[in-house]
Amino acid sequence: MSYRISSIDFEDFILSSNECNCWQHNIPNNLGVIKSNKQIIEDNIFMFKTSASINKKLEVKSFSKVSGLCIAINLEDDVIYTDNSNNSKLLFKKDEILIKYVNSYDGSIIFDNFTKTKSLCLVIRDSFLEKYFFNGLNNVKVLKRNFQNHISTNIKKSLASYKTKILANELYNSPFEGDLDTLYLQSKAYEIIYSEFKDIFNLNKENICTCKKVKFNSLDIESLKKAKELILSSQKVYSISDLSKEVALNEFKLKLGFKELFNTTPGSLVLQARMQKAKELLSTGDYNIAEVSSIVGYKHQQSFTVAFTKYFKVNPKELIKNRTYYF
Structure with a gap:
């Protein structure tokens, strides 16, 4: 109607x-x-x-x-x-x-x-x-x-x-x-x-590029969709390198394809997945910051703390201390 x-x-x-x-x-x-x-x-x-x-x-x-x-x-x-x-x-x-x-x-x-x-x-x-x-x-x-x-x-x-x-x-x-x-x-x-x-x-x-336009065939597009799904739904936190191997698509095509198809970058989605996973783990009270940092793929706790604070505008220590979330 x-x-x-x-x-x-x-x-x-x-x-x-x-x-x-x-x-x-x-x-x-x-x-x-x-x-x-x-x-x-x-x-x-x-x-x-x-x-x-x-x-x-x-x-x-x-x-x-x-x-x-x-x-x-x-x-x-x-x-x-x-x-x-x-x-x-x-x-x-x-x-x-x-x-x-x-x-x-x-x-x-x-x-x-x-x-x-x-x-x-x-x-x-x-x-x-x-x-x-x-x-x-x-x-x-x-x-x-x-x-x-x-x-x-x-x-x-x-x-x-x-x-x-x-x-x-x-x-x-x-x-x-x-x-x-x-x-x-x-x-x-x-x-x-x-x-x-x-x-x-x-x-x-x-988008200013002097190279020839990269073409994506149907298999490439399916690989890109699979990569996005893996980032957002999988329990595993992927690096760009791991994600590239998982969907059998080189890193250049992976990054360019995300911009062409989803108007974002795999790095942005990976960061989102990491931060959401970290928030869920910290909110359970079963893990400390060092453990969560390692689980979501950070080698150094300080790097994780900086990324978490920038993303959520709250320090993970304060989150654990107060157990009050404003996301």
Whole structure:
């Protein structure tokens, strides 16, 4: 079943310059409700906190004149986005980040039965982008040409970093009001923007390659998928070298394939797996720090402590001492 949102009120909500604006749409026949709250971070940055509760499998179509760089983080159930401007259709999973440069949006969101979604989106306008974003890219002409032709450009889609997920949830659930709330939202939003711009610039530089494009056949792709599954689900903590041997794919193809297929690196996923494993072991109270360090593959306890503290923002000694976890 499909349903189109074409309300003038929705367009007014998107484009208005009110400091805080709320919008709600009840879908007929008790199919669900969609709510959104807009807050202005600064003149060229808008934040949208959107939630939906849908009772039946449904495709909601909409058109809006939202314009700029959109940084969206999905905080709850999976949905499918379609974009008619570039003929794309993608699954937007929980804890994923999607960054698009758009001049208008004409597409749909496909919800499954009894779906509850929650997402945060920062929309950044061109004057801010001219100052801080475009100079860091190599393909600005293509980006702007697509924009002028009302073709959306997907810049990044991947699992959000641990830091970005925390920041997005803090933005969505701000505990403050008034001027303190404004300051709180600005600090968190700027941190996300800085982190994502930096990541995009780094990827942009790494994608400059004078060598011939590496091709991945079906066996390579299966090996890459197996490698990702091993990292995330196996009890063993893999090194890149071990993982390469396990899936019979050389390290160069493994690293490049992760960027091409999953928009991340095997090292990032290995670190995530190590830290989560360490957290679980420490939380049992059955292991000391030296034992956990060895189990998750660190030769030196100090190296483990530094990595753990940087990842979780808490020292493992304090975690053991307090037995209180804020992850």
